[in-house]
Amino acid sequence: MAKGDDAVRKKQNKTNRKKLRKNDQSSSAVSARVASIIAAKKRRHSGKRRKCQGMCFSLPTLDDPFNDRNGAKTFERKTTKKEMLPRNHEKVFFNETSKETLRNSEKVDNPGQEKETVTSLKDKLKKSLTSINSTAQKSQIDPGRKKTQLNGNGGVYGHHGQVSENLDCPSKYLIQCLNSIENSLRCDGTYNNEEDKPLFVSTWGVEFWKCYSARKDILETSGTSSTIEQIAWMVSSAADSISRKDEEDLSVTSPFLLFLVPSQVKATQVRSVCRPLKVLGIHTVSIHPGASLDHQIEGLKSSEPEFMIATPERLSELLSLKAVDLSGVSLLVVDGLESFYKQGCFDKINSIRQSMSGKTHTVVFSDCYRHACVRGLQNLLMGSVHRLSLNNSVTGQSACIVQSVNICLMKEKLPKAIQVLDQAYGGRLRPQASKVLYIVGKDNKHHKLVNALKFKGYSISPDSVFSEVGNSVESKGRARPAVSMIDIDQIGTTELGEYEVVIIPDMTLSIEGYVQILTRMARYTVNGVLHSLFTREDAELAGPLTKILEQCGQAVPDALRKMSFS
Incomplete structure (x- = not known):
């Protein structure tokens, strides 16, 4: 006995429902609302309608000449748009995430004592920020709002126009980047600070931000290589500069930050610090000998990273093949000059530095006092330099003299x-x-x-x-x-x-x-x-x-x- 049309239709509907459920499970990135829109579009193109749509009938109108809405009225919702203050006027030391971090880090049972702890940290950061560095005074930078003329081809100095910067305190976006990095590293267990203080109250970080805002090349002499805390402040400051440029409608050439590391292990550490910034729109790539050269070339063609972490050997190979363009690099970090000296990479670093056009802000980590290292530093740091160190040792203070x-x-x-x-x-x-x-x-x-x-x-x-x-x-x-x-x-x-x-x-x-x-x-x-x-x-x-x-x-x-x- 032949099956009726209703039985055939039910079987087809059951098959279609299984397909839809399978598609929903396979593509979790598509929300239910988007999936319903896609399904309605497919039914409309196939000439089929739902049962309820077949029962309802409406005539075309001037507002809906093709009767796509089937007579359904569109309701206008009143949306209140928040007026966001410009980033230049934001003076933020704390946000909700940082307060929660403080409450978790400072294990205080008394609420009054907890409030005093937060207030003391606020005052400490404000005092550190209000003390204007002598280098900023020498560079004649107004501690208030200052406009810096941009020129060149890329980076902070590499676009025509002007960028307004507030040198009173770090911006809200920079604090947000630090909090995102800290929360991610604490969950992974890779960041264990003895004092258990948030990243944004770091003394070194505040001093680095002052020098970075003053456009000074920095020589760090407190250790052979950078720590997690120092990496977090550098990448957060670079991300804040990119955000400022986006608000000024200035295009940022790729990459913005180049982080030269001596080994793949160090590249992995820096990459782990930069990974939490991906949700904020900052994409990072790592270039090292651990991956094939062809794979890295294809990856660079398909992506436009803001941050690049690389070893000098592999980056020199990519430059020789013209697979990467470093003309727009605005911030160059050379991490561990003594390791580069032992590997004999000074010539490659100099060639990488010469491939950057315009003025590039340079940060060098070094406690090497050999004459060859001094010559390498003189080739990298050719302008005015600010010395930054966590200790007051004679060797650290007399570096490069x-x-x-x-x-x-x-x-x-x-x-x-x-x-x-x-x-x-x-x-x-x-x-x-x-x-x-x-x-x-x-x-x-x-x-x-x-x-x-x-x-x-x-x-x-x-x-x-x-x-x-x-x-x-x-x-x-x-x-x-x-x-x-x-x-x-x-x-x-x-x-x-x-x-x-x-x-x-x-x-x-x-x-x-x-x-x-x-x-x-x-x-x-x-x-x-x-x-x-x-x-x-x-x-x-x-x-x-x-x-x-x-x-x-x-x-x-x-x-x-x-x-x-x-």
Whole structure:
């Protein structure tokens, strides 16, 4: 007996329902509302309708000429649009996530005590942010709202237009990025802070944000490589810059941040910190020898990452194949300069740096004091530099300062002091050359040094001890470089950070004074040189000076070492 039409129709409907359920289970990314719209569209195209749609009949109208809605009225809902303040006016230290983190981290039973803890952390962060760094003052940056002109091809400096930035405190978006990273790492168990404090109250992070906002290249000398806390602040600051550009309708070239790491293990660590930012629209790729080259080339073609983590060897191969474009990199992080030195990657890093057009903000982590490492740093950090460190050790504070000890006789001191000055100016009298400082005693024999400098064409700076003697005779129509001179008692009150070259003609000061000069000079450059003239009469300081040179990885003259043994 043949089946009726109703039985056939029921069987077909049952089959269709099974297919729909199977599709719903397989594609979990499609919501129920979207699935219903897709099903209705398929029924409309096939000419079939539901039972209820077949029973209802309505005529086409002017609003619905094709009768797609079947006479159903469209109800207009009143939507209230929130007026969002611009990011430039957001001054946020805490949000709901950070408060919950504080409550979980600070195990306090008393609500009043908990409130006092949150308030104390607020005050601590505000005090740290309101203390304007001296480097920001030197760069003449207004602590309020400042507009920075963008130029070049990419990155923070690489687009035409202007970006407004608020330097009072980190933005709400930056705090949100830090909280997302912290929550994710705490769930994985990879972030265990001894003090159990949130990331956004980090002292290092606040100092880094100040330098990053001031567009200063940063030299970090507290360790060989970056920590999770430091990585979180760097990637969050970069994500905040990208968000600011999006609000200004400025396109961000890819990649924005380039993180150079020495190994695949370090790349995995950095990638784990950047992964929570994916939900905020920040895509990260990792380039290392652990994957095939063809696979990475195809991945780079299909994606446009904002952050790139790479080893120099693999990235150099991709650059040679023209598989990646680094012209728009705005922030370059070189993590672990000593590891790169041991691997012999300085040439590859220099070629990677040269492939970036425009001005790139550079951050270097290094506690390597070898001469080759210093040369590598000088190639990477060519502008004004801010030194950032978590400790106050002599080696960390004196990083990249070359200590030159010249052993000579007493009668050779004066011509040797002039020779050192000529070498500092490259043999030419250049007014724009490095600032030079002589540290002398109070005895009258230094008047001979002043007269000799004047005879060679140098002038004495007005703030020097011997300014009247030095400027008594002027060369006719000759521009002469200014040399500063102070006595030993003025070391504590003189701003030594602006002097790249310091010369000590007589070692009449104590070893504590020598260390004070070494740790305070050349704060804004990696080209600092400290010259000292040493004679047999100064043999008492030979032993302590030898220890400082060895501790800082500097070359110790054989004559000085023999004096220290004797």
